[in-house]
Structure formats: structure tokens, C-alpha cells
Amino acid sequence: MAFPLPRGITPPEIAFLAEMEMVTIIPRQRLEGLELLGGPVEPLRPPRRASLPLWLALLLKRQRRANILPPPWLHPEPLSFILDVETQHPDYKSAFSPPPLLPGQSHPNARGQTPAARPRYTPDGQRYFAAPPFLPQNTAQTDASEVEPPSLPYHWLEVGNMLLDAASDDLVEPDQIRILLKDLREARNAKLRAGIDALDAASTGGGGVALTGVGAMELGEGRGFMVGVVDNLRKIGASKEQARREQMAEEMANRGYDNTQDDDDDMEF
Amino acid sequence: MDIDDILASVDRHDDSPASAALDHQLLTRFWVAERAVSEVLPWPTLLMERMMERVSQQISRIEDLASSSSPTTNLHLSILQTDLARTQYLIRSLLRQRLSKLTKHSMYYLLKIAGANPVDSQPSQHHHNQQQPQDSVPDFPAGILGSNTSPLSNQEASFLHAHQKLLAGHFGASFLSGFPAQLRRLDDNAGGTSMVTGPDGREAVFVRCLADEVVVRVPPGDGIDVEEIGVSMRKGEVWAVRWEGVREAWEGGELELL
Numbered sequence: 001m002a003f004p005l006p007r008g009i010t011p012p013e014i015a016f017l018a019e020m021e022m023v024t025i026i027p028r029q030r031l032e033g034l035e036l037l038g039g040p041v042e043p044l045r046p047p048r049r050a051s052l053p054l055w056l057a058l059l060l061k062r063q064r065r066a067n068i069l070p071p072p073w074l075h076p077e078p079l080s081f082i083l084d085v086e087t088q089h090p091d092y093k094s095a096f097s098p099p100p101l102l103p104g105q106s107h108p109n110a111r112g113q114t115p116a117a118r119p120r121y122t123p124d125g126q127r128y129f130a131a132p133p134f135l136p137q138n139t140a141q142t143d144a145s146e147v148e149p150p151s152l153p154y155h156w157l158e159v160g161n162m163l164l165d166a167a168s169d170d171l172v173e174p175d176q177i178r179i180l181l182k183d184l185r186e187a188r189n190a191k192l193r194a195g196i197d198a199l200d201a202a203s204t205g206g207g208g209v210a211l212t213g214v215g216a217m218e219l220g221e222g223r224g225f226m227v228g229v230v231d232n233l234r235k236i237g238a239s240k241e242q243a244r245r246e247q248m249a250e251e252m253a254n255r256g257y258d259n260t261q262d263d264d265d266d267m268e269f
Numbered sequence: 270m271d272i273d274d275i276l277a278s279v280d281r282h283d284d285s286p287a288s289a290a291l292d293h294q295l296l297t298r299f300w301v302a303e304r305a306v307s308e309v310l311p312w313p314t315l316l317m318e319r320m321m322e323r324v325s326q327q328i329s330r331i332e333d334l335a336s337s338s339s340p341t342t343n344l345h346l347s348i349l350q351t352d353l354a355r356t357q358y359l360i361r362s363l364l365r366q367r368l369s370k371l372t373k374h375s376m377y378y379l380l381k382i383a384g385a386n387p388v389d390s391q392p393s394q395h396h397h398n399q400q401q402p403q404d405s406v407p408d409f410p411a412g413i414l415g416s417n418t419s420p421l422s423n424q425e426a427s428f429l430h431a432h433q434k435l436l437a438g439h440f441g442a443s444f445l446s447g448f449p450a451q452l453r454r455l456d457d458n459a460g461g462t463s464m465v466t467g468p469d470g471r472e473a474v475f476v477r478c479l480a481d482e483v484v485v486r487v488p489p490g491d492g493i494d495v496e497e498i499g500v501s502m503r504k505g506e507v508w509a510v511r512w513e514g515v516r517e518a519w520e521g522g523e524l525e526l527l
Contacts, residue, residue, distance in 0.1 A: 003362075003365040003366050003368065003369035005304075007303070007306075007307060007472075008304060008305050008475075009301055009304050013304070016355075017297070017314065022500060024445065031344065034287070034345065034348060034349065035329055035356075036289075036348070037289065037350040037352050037356040038289075038290065038291025038352055038356065039289055039293055040287070040289070040290065041348075055351065055355070056348060056351075057348075059348065059351065063344075064389070065344075067357045069296040100336070100454060101481070101503065101505060102504060104504070105505045120291070122291065122313065122522075123292070123315075123316075123319070124313075124315050124316065126521075126522045127522050128291070128295070128520075128522060129479035129480070129522070130294070131477060131525055132300075133297075134294045134297075151324070179286060199304065201509075202473050202509040202510060202511070204498020205471075205497070205499065205514070206485050206486065206497055206500065207485070207499055207500060207510070208502070208508040208509060208510035208511075208514075209508065209509045209510075210502075210506055210507070210508050210510060211507045212505070212507045212508075212509070216527070219475055219507075219527060220349070221386070223461070223475070225471070226509065227473050230473035231472055231473060245490070245493055249494075250482070252493065252495075254317075264276075
């Protein structure tokens with residue numbers, strides 16, 4: 001047995017990924033810049049703020065060499081705002097609250113042009129779009145011109161829990177935050193469970209189910225069950241799908257190549 | 270393509286710390302993808318060469334630092350070693366996942382790197398009585414190594430070949446030798462059922478769309494010989510879809526697996 005773990009990353013591996021998120025710290029002692037395999041680390045000069053990966057920030061925090069500035073969303077006010085959106089807002093009765101925008105992604109309600117994201121290239125010449133955990137979604141904001149409403153980043157549950165464990169003295173009202181995180185988790189879990197019905201759409205060819213706004217750990221916890229449901233539904237419906245496609249092939253042969261569209265299973269969840 | 274694209278493409282062959290960060294992100298993303306799908310993904314030769322080079326450089330730097338031990342280097346050393354251990358964990362987990370997929374569908378991948386279509390291939394029928402299970406293992410295709418068609422690295426290909434030879438020999442010695450000669454092949458497809466199973470491309474995966482728009486495709490099959498278009502995903506959205514419907518977009522870097 002070369003590898004005992006199931007397909008899809010497991011919760012410990014998700015926590016490992018979440019430790020790559022960048023956070024802002026206030027160092028208490030000097031440290032010269034380091035060249036790590038995960039990228040360069042800027043030199044630490046108290047009391048200048050610095051951005052470090054979470055694992056390194058936690059390592060310094062445990063040795064009392066730095067304080068962690070909590071991410072902008074990990075405060076009681078933004079969290080209760082998001083909780084209100086999750087539970088009260090009519091648009092998000094069965095969907096998750098919107099996640100932070102990716103660079104270059106235009107806001108759904110925005111008018112006018114958003115600046116296009118500068119494409120980066122991999123050394124092999126492919127286009128590269130950064131995504132969590134490699135976006136500064138958990139660093140403290142420097143500019144006060146923050147117009148976007150607060151939103152939960154992809155690794156919210158893991159980052160929140162790790163900071164509550166290791167750096168609760170750096171957070172504002174940690175007990176309140178703990179309660180809000182628990183409420184959010186329950187509200188969102190209920191949505192995920194209620195959405196199981198819609199999974200049928202992902203089991204047909206060309207179909208899919210939107211889970212936009214889902215958190216990494218929520219996906220990791222539900223992955224085994226959801227993939228199992230989708231794959232079993234697909235196997236049950238396999239002969240039906242084949243019959244439908246064969247009928248479609250016949251129709252196409254009869255009236256030439258009309259563009260046949262698969263019935264859209266664009267179901268919000 | 271605008272001026273930024275051109276500038277970015279000119280200075281992309283550097284060995285700066287920024288490219289170390291980018292390679293780290295690519296490796297992490299590839300690891301998540303490899304863990305998420307049922308088939309072995311194409312081996313990123315250049316990326317892995319750069320990563321292995323960096324790991325060995327980092328190890329020698331840590332050794333240098335450890336030999337000149339002074340109280341101030343202790344923190345440095347522990348940070349560097351943690352970082353090294355994290356990267357090594359990524360690489361090890363990636364390789365073990367690939368080995369487990371390879372051994373699970375070994376005949377499928379052997380036929381694939383030999384250039385045959387694994388599922389429909391007709392086994393070459395040798396009707397002599399000395400037929401052995403080992404005969405069904407394709408010859409090691411020396412010319413194909415390093416080409417782009419194989420999703421395996423050279424080491425993986427030679428491992429797989431040796432593994433399957435041993436396995437076939439063991440099957441032959443333990444029970445297949447008691448069978449009639451024409452039933453001894455491991456890629457037998459008598460009766461219309463191929464004994465070679467491959468990974469299931471229709472399994473559901475979770476993806477995040479990174480390009481402005483990506484459509485889910487239905488590959489040709491079941492009598493339809495054109496590709497159908499399914500739902501379309503927009504930038505930043507997370508979807509549960511069939512892997513075969515988004516494989517092409519993944520190869521183009523337009524979405525990532527979660």
C-alpha cells in the first residue's frame with residue numbers, strides 16, 4: 001500500500017494548506033531576511049509590520065518573538081455582519097455569503113471597469129492566476145479606503161481556529177469571536193446539508209453544482225459524502241444518460257448538425 | 270497580449286527568490302490536484318527539477334549553518350528546517366499518491382506509455398502453448414521516455430515496468446500456470462470485456478474557476494461524435510463537476526482543483 005489516504009485532501013492536509021496563508025505580525029525582535037523554499041521572508045525590524053506565512057508567524061508567536069495582527073475579518077463586528085448575511089439576507093437563504101474577490105474579478109453589482117489582473121507566468125510559460133492560500137486575504141489592511149463589505153476567506157475556519165488557539169491574546173474579544181465562528185459554522189453547515197438535494201445536477205454530463213463561497217474545511221468535511229452521492233447518482237442514472245445521448249445522436253443524424261444544448265443544470269446551492 | 274505579458278514572458282527564466290515563491294505555489298497546487306483526481310496527472314518535469322535542485326541547495330545551506338553553531342543561528346536553523354520539512358512533505362505525499370495510482374491501474378498506464386489505447390487495445394495473439402502472463406506486459410518503450418505523451422516520469426515508468434513484471438511472474442507461478450495458455454494474459458479481452466481497468470474520468474471533483482469564464486464540456490461518446498457544452502463557470506466560483514468535463518481547462522491553468 002503506497003498511500004493509505006482517500007482521494008481528495010483530508011482535514012489535516014487542509015490545515016497544512018491553511019498554514020501557508022500570509023498574516024501580518026508585529027515583531028518583537030530583529031531577524032534578518034531568510035530565503036525559504038516557500039519564498040523569501042522579509043527582514044523583521046520592530047516595530048515595523050511584516051507579512052509572514054501563518055506557520056512561521058505561529059512559530060514566532062509561541063516563542064514570544066512576535067504578536068499577530070488579526071486579519072480584518074476576524075473581529076466581532078465583521079463576523080456578526082457576515083452572520084447576519086448568512087442567516088437574514090434573502091439572497092443568501094440557500095447560498096453561502098460571497099467570498100473575497102479574486103484579483104481582477106469584478107464585483108457582481110459593480111458598474112464600470114475593474115482593473116484587469118496582471119497575468120503572471122509560470123517559468124514554463126503558462127498563465128498563472130493566484131488563488132488562496134496565496135492571496136493576501138488574511139493580512140491586516142494598510143489603506144483605510146476599504147469599501148468592500150467583510151467576507152470570509154477560503155481558509156476562514158482553520159485560520160480562525162489556529163489564531164484562537166495560539167494567539168487569543170492578540171485578538172479582540174476572543175470569546176465573542178469563538179461564539180460567532182461556531183454560529184457561522186452551524187449556519188453554513190445547515191446550508192451544505194440542505195443543498196445535498198441539488199447534487200443530482202453534478203452527476204449528469206456537462207452539469208455542475210455551484211458551491212461558491214464554501215470554505216476549505218467545510219469542503220473537506222463534506223467531500224467524502226458529496227462525492228459519494230454524486231458518483232452513486234451517476235451510476236444509477238448511467239443507463240438513462242446513455243439512452244438520452246443515443247437518442248440525441250439519432251436526432252442529430254436526422255436533422256444535421258444543429259447545436260444541441262444540454263439542458264442547463266445551473267442550480268444555485 | 271499586451272506589454273505586461275511580453276515583459277513577463279521575457280524575464281521568466283530567472284532564479285530569483287520570487288520564482289522560488291511561484292514554484293512553491295505551483296507545487297502546492299499540483300499536489301492538491303494530484304490528490305483530488307483519480308488519474309495520474311502529467312508529470313511536471315521542469316518544475317520538479319527546479320524544486321529538487323532547490324531542496325538540495327537548502328540542505329547544504331542548513332548543514333553550513335549548523336556547523337557554525339552560535340546562539341543566534343538557532344532560530345534561523347529551526348525556521349529553515351521547518352520550511353524544508355514542509356516542502357519535503359509536499360513532495361513525498363505527491364510521489365506516494367502517484368505510486369498508489371500507478372500500482373492500482375498498472376496495466377492501463379503501461380499500455381498508455383507504450384502508445385496503445387489502453388481500453389480498446391487488441392492483445393497480440395500468440396497461439397503457442399508457452400504463453401506466460403509476463404508476455405502481456407508491454408516491452409519497455411525506450412524511445413518514448415522523455416516524450417510529452419507519457420504522464421509518467423522516467424523513474425515512475427521504469428518502476429511500473431519492473432513492478433508489473435514481478436506481479437505477472439508471481440501470478441503465473443501461483444495460479445495462472447494452471448490455466449489454459451490462451452487465458453493467461455493480463456490484458457485479456459475475450460468476450461468483449463477488457464481486463465485492463467483505468468481510472469474513472471467521470472468522478473466528481475471540486476474546482477475553482479480562475480479564468481474569466483470556463484465551460485464544462487461533455488466529451489464525445491455514446492454515438493455522439495461532437496463535444497457538447499454544459500454549464501459555464503465564472504471567475505471565483507466554486508463548482509462540483511465531472512473531472513472529464515474540465516480536464517482541458519485544468520491543463521490550461523484556467524481552473525484549480527480543490
